[in-house]
Amino acid sequence: MKAVVLEKPGKLVIKDKDMPVCSDGEMLVKVRACNICRTDLKCATMGQRDLVYPRVLGHEIAGEIIAKGKGANGRVGSRVSIHPGISCGVCDYCKSGQDNLCDQIKIMGFNFDGGFQEVIKIDKQAIQSKIVNLIKNDTLAYEEISFIEPLACCVNIQDRLQLNKKAVLVIIGGGRLGLLNLFVAKAEGIQNVILIEANDERRNRGKALGFDAVFSGDEPDLLDQLKRCSDGHGVDGVIPCCPGPEAFDLALEILRKKGTLGYFSGLTRNDDFQLDINRIHYKEITVVGSYGCSVKHSQKAKTLLESRKIDVRPLISHRIKLEELEQGMDYIRNGDGYSTIVVMK
Numbered sequence: 550m551k552a553v554v555l556e557k558p559g560k561l562v563i564k565d566k567d568m569p570v571c572s573d574g575e576m577l578v579k580v581r582a583c584n585i586c587r588t589d590l591k592c593a594t595m596g597q598r599d600l601v602y603p604r605v606l607g608h609e610i611a612g613e614i615i616a617k618g619k620g621a622n623g624r625v626g627s628r629v630s631i632h633p634g635i636s637c638g639v640c641d642y643c644k645s646g647q648d649n650l651c652d653q654i655k656i657m658g659f660n661f662d663g664g665f666q667e668v669i670k671i672d673k674q675a676i677q678s679k680i681v682n683l684i685k686n687d688t689l690a691y692e693e694i695s696f697i698e699p700l701a702c703c704v705n706i707q708d709r710l711q712l713n714k715k716a717v718l719v720i721i722g723g724g725r726l727g728l729l730n731l732f733v734a735k736a737e738g739i740q741n742v743i744l745i746e747a748n749d750e751r752r753n754r755g756k757a758l759g760f761d762a763v764f765s766g767d768e769p770d771l772l773d774q775l776k777r778c779s780d781g782h783g784v785d786g787v788i789p790c791c792p793g794p795e796a797f798d799l800a801l802e803i804l805r806k807k808g809t810l811g812y813f814s815g816l817t818r819n820d821d822f823q824l825d826i827n828r829i830h831y832k833e834i835t836v837v838g839s840y841g842c843s844v845k846h847s848q849k850a851k852t853l854l855e856s857r858k859i860d861v862r863p864l865i866s867h868r869i870k871l872e873e874l875e876q877g878m879d880y881i882r883n884g885d886g887y888s889t890i891v892v893m894k
Contacts, residue, residue: 608698784805
């Protein structure tokens with residue numbers, strides 16, 4: 550079978566691998582679609598602290614069960630999404646449904662080979678971690694199913710924010726994750742969701758896809774305009790969906806007193822920019838973090854897709870073959886479109 554192997558940062562190689570063998574309690578999943586994440590680009594170009602080489606990247610996986618061993622749940626031919634985190638199942642975090650915080654967690658595409666290959670073996674521990682989720686809506690395409698993992702990450706941060714339906718939510722960054730956060734917020738009934746995005750095209754696209762108002766962030770009277778958009782109430786929650794410290798600082802600036810910041814995207818380092826985190830103190834801002842997603846977040850994201858409360862099809866920009874993965878990475882690097890998906894027959 551074919552796989553794209555990252556031998557070291559900057560070196561992706563197409564290889565033929567032996568087809569895995571399915572033992573008792575295990576299953577084989579034919580990868581049908583794997584969405585490319587910016588984390589994949591980071592791993593491919595710069596490496597990552599948990600990455601051991603050689604490694605097959607890819608953790609936003611949709612596929613089909615093609616074989617299963619004795620005792621493994623599921624039916625051959627079933628369409629599935631693969632949750633990437635394989636947890637221990639016995640620690641306090643796992644027992645409380647916070648398996649994404651398990652100290653022993655292993656991530657597909659980091660600690661195990663991921664979705665940029667034709668077939669994945671799901672071992673017994675992974676199955677016990679409930680990473681295989683059966684898809685109940687036969688009308689969902691594999692490309693749509695591959696959005697479950699990033700959608701689940703958005704479910705996580707918005708569960709942490711705990712905003713009510715009348716809250717004013719600002720999302721900074723109108724890329725893929727900014728739009729997925731919009732879709733989750735609207736599915737949860739939040740009535741006023743505002744985009745701040747520097748790019749004209751993405752602002753216009755964001756407005757068309759459901760943002761209630763859009764701004765560039767450079768408006769000299771931005772705070773006044775945000776107040777007018779909220780009937781003088783102000784901004785209750787902000788999710789920066791871009792890694793620049795400027796976005797984090799802007800979030801602290803525009804939040805109302807007692808507002809909540811969703812720390813969703815890790816910050817890049819910029820020694821020339823000084824964050825004014827004293828605003829957290831003076832405005833009594835609450836900061837909540839989120840890391841990846843748990844199995845329950847994946848299940849909720851799956852339900853949102855299956856029910857068609859969320860439609861991710863407008864975010865599919867490029868479909869590529871496995872052999873074209875490097876070109877797909879270029880699309881991500883250049884911000885070309887919203888989602889690039891490796892599709893396999």
